[in-house]
Amino acid sequence: MTMxxxxxxxxGSQKQEAVKERIALILSLEIAQQHTITSDTATKAMLATFxxxxxxxxxxxxxxPLQEEELNGIVIRxxxxxxxxxxxxxxxxxxxxxxxxxxxxxxxxxxxxDTIARRTVQRIAKIAxxxxxxxxxxxxxxxxxxxxxxxxxxxETFVPKAANDEISNIVVTRFEVEVYFDxxxxxxxxxxxxxxxxxxxxxxxxxxxxxxxxxxVPEVPPVEP
Amino acid sequence: xxxxxLTELRxxxxxxxxxxxxxxxxxxxxxxxxxxxVNGIATMHHTSIDAQTGLPVSGRQAHAIxxxxxxxxxxxxxxxxxxxxxxxxxxxxKVSFVDAFGKSQSFVVTxxxxxxxxxxxxxxxxxxx
Numbered sequence: 643m644t645m646x647x648x649x650x651x652x653x654g655s656q657k658q659e660a661v662k663e664r665i666a667l668i669l670s671l672e673i674a675q676q677h678t679i680t681s682d683t684a685t686k687a688m689l690a691t692f693x694x695x696x697x698x699x700x701x702x703x704x705x706x707p708l709q710e711e712e713l714n715g716i717v718i719r720x721x722x723x724x725x726x727x728x729x730x731x732x733x734x735x736x737x738x739x740x741x742x743x744x745x746x747x748x749x750x751x752x753x754x755x756d757t758i759a760r761r762t763v764q765r766i767a768k769i770a771x772x773x774x775x776x777x778x779x780x781x782x783x784x785x786x787x788x789x790x791x792x793x794x795x796x797x798e799t800f801v802p803k804a805a806n807d808e809i810s811n812i813v814v815t816r817f818e819v820e821v822y823f824d825x826x827x828x829x830x831x832x833x834x835x836x837x838x839x840x841x842x843x844x845x846x847x848x849x850x851x852x853x854x855x856x857x858x859v860p861e862v863p864p865v866e867p
Numbered sequence: 868x869x870x871x872x873l874t875e876l877r878x879x880x881x882x883x884x885x886x887x888x889x890x891x892x893x894x895x896x897x898x899x900x901x902x903x904x905v906n907g908i909a910t911m912h913h914t915s916i917d918a919q920t921g922l923p924v925s926g927r928q929a930h931a932i933x934x935x936x937x938x939x940x941x942x943x944x945x946x947x948x949x950x951x952x953x954x955x956x957x958x959x960x961k962v963s964f965v966d967a968f969g970k971s972q973s974f975v976v977t978x979x980x981x982x983x984x985x986x987x988x989x990x991x992x993x994x995x996x
Contacts, residue, residue, distance in 0.1 A: 707915045707923040717922060742920055748994035749975040754959070755993045756977070802918040808926045809911075809974065809994045814918050 651828050658720055658737045661789065661821050664782045665739055665774065666702050666718045672773040673698040673716075673766075688762045689769075691745060692716065710810065714745030714762070716770065721818075725825075734790075735825045740818050741774075743767035746810030755811035764799055767815035771797060774819055782821070790822040880985040881934050884908055893931055895943060896961040903941030907933035909964045911972065911992075929974055929992040931962050936986055955981045955988060962992060 674696055677689040692698055692714045699715040701708070708715060719740055726734040743766050747758035773779070775794040782792055795818040802812050884890065890906040911929035918924045935955050938945050945955045957979035966972050974992035981988040 705922065707925040709925045710913070710927060713924070719922075740920075742918075742922060744918065744922075744924060746926070746994070748996045749977075750996055754975065754977065755995070800919055802916045802924060807928045807930075807978070807991045808916055809929050809977075809992055810926050811977075811993055812916065812918070812924055812926055814920060814924075816920055 648830065649828055653828065657788075657823055657825060658723060658735070661737060661782065661823070662702065662718060662720050662739055664784065665741070665819060666700050668779060668782065669716060669718070669741075669770055669773060670698050670700050673770065676769060676773075685765065685769075688765050691747070691762060692743075692766055708744060713810065713812075714743075714766070716766075717742040717744065728824075728827075730827055731829055732824045732826050735823055737821050737823070738818050739821065740816060741767075741770060743770060743815045744812065746808070746812045748810070755809075756813075759811040759813045760799065763813040763815050764797075767797055767799075767817065771817055788823065790824070792822070793820040794818075795820060877986050880987060881936065884932055884934055884987055885937060891964045893933065894963045895933070895938065895941070897938075897943040897945070898947070898959050899944050901943050903938075903943055905933060905937040905941050907931050907937070909966075911966055929972070931964070931974075931976075931990045931992060932987055933990065934987045935981065955979065957981075957988060957990060960990070961995065962990065 673689060673692065677686060677693060677696075677698075680686050680689070699712065701712070701715055701717045703719055704717045705719075708717070717740075719742075720737060721740050722738045724736040724738075726736070728734055743763050745759060745763045745766070747755050747762055749755040750758070771794055774782075774792070780791070781789050797815055797817045799813065799815040802808070802814060885906040889908055891909040892904055893907045893909060894902060894904050896902045909929070909931045911927060913925055913927050915923040916926050935945060938955075943960075945957065946952055948954055948956045957976045960976040960979075961973065962976060963971060963973040973995045975995045976990045977993035978991040979988050980990075
């Protein structure tokens with residue numbers, strides 16, 4: 643049997659990509675806003691280390707090593723999609739995105755760099771966490787039926803290997819955002835089923851009509867009144 | 868009595884660190900803000916470090932090797948810990964030197980690893996504003 647392509651619908655950009663880009667957009671807008679509105683000079687200075695001018699340094703889908711001049715920065719990547727039961731029309735998807743807040747800090751005359759780096763990275767990560775977890779972004783700003791929900795999950799902070807010899811005192815805080823949505827499937831034309839029509843004639847038996855053709859069916863005894 | 872070879876080893880180590888042609892001029896400031904220039908070996912290079920997230924980070928590592936004798940002779944306060952007065956205490960010392968690009972780099976000692984065998988200390992350096 644020779645098989646040919648059946649899907650005539652072009653498959654383009656996916657919902658998980660739109661969600662990822664939306665997470666980046668929200669963080670970019672809101673971190674810049676926080677830098678503008680905060681009256682706390684320490685927080686403003688920390689936010690400034692994650693910005694280039696007035697723009698937060700956010701890297702989407704970055705896998706190459708972050709260069710020293712690119713730090714401090716925030717990396718957003720999606721890590722997994724888990725499919726649950728659904729139908730041929732749509733599946734329920736749990737997509738997991740990771741937010742990496744990566745930074746370092748130089749020492750000052752009064753404080754070592756590792757202390758400043760850890761405090762700065764954790765402060766900025768917590769601000770990013772609170773932004774995405776806020777009531778304004780229950781559906782990440784999408785229309786009400788675009789995603790089901792988002793869950794902003796645990797934060798964990800760690801120091802990269804060899805960072806004890808690293809002059810910039812690199813620290814990373816990571817958290818995940820889990821987003822639940824329906825993913826539409828490419829639908830096919832339904833399979834044509836054969837129709838069966840049964841006519842019951844109590845006194846003469848059962849006749850089966852298959853696709854309009856009367857099949858031979860065994861005689862059955864008439865039902866006694 | 869210290870053996871002849873061990874004494875020679877220590878002398879040779881000091882010569883290599885300070886005056887055999889690999890030395891750099893290091894400006895060192897102790898925690899009492901005394902400053903002196905001593906010779907030592909300074910290195911700085913870039914490397915990728917494992918960020919434990921699947922995303923490596925490119926960073927710099929810098930080290931200085933200095934003899935304790937040179938620091939003491941320069942008048943810097945090295946043995947300052949009252950509980951462990953025999954231990955050289957260098958974390959927090961400021962070190963600066965000129966790199967291969969001709970740029971002056973300033974650091975703070977983040978980790979000091981003295982060798983009581985050779986009399987030298989390897990200092991891991993951190994960025995300093």
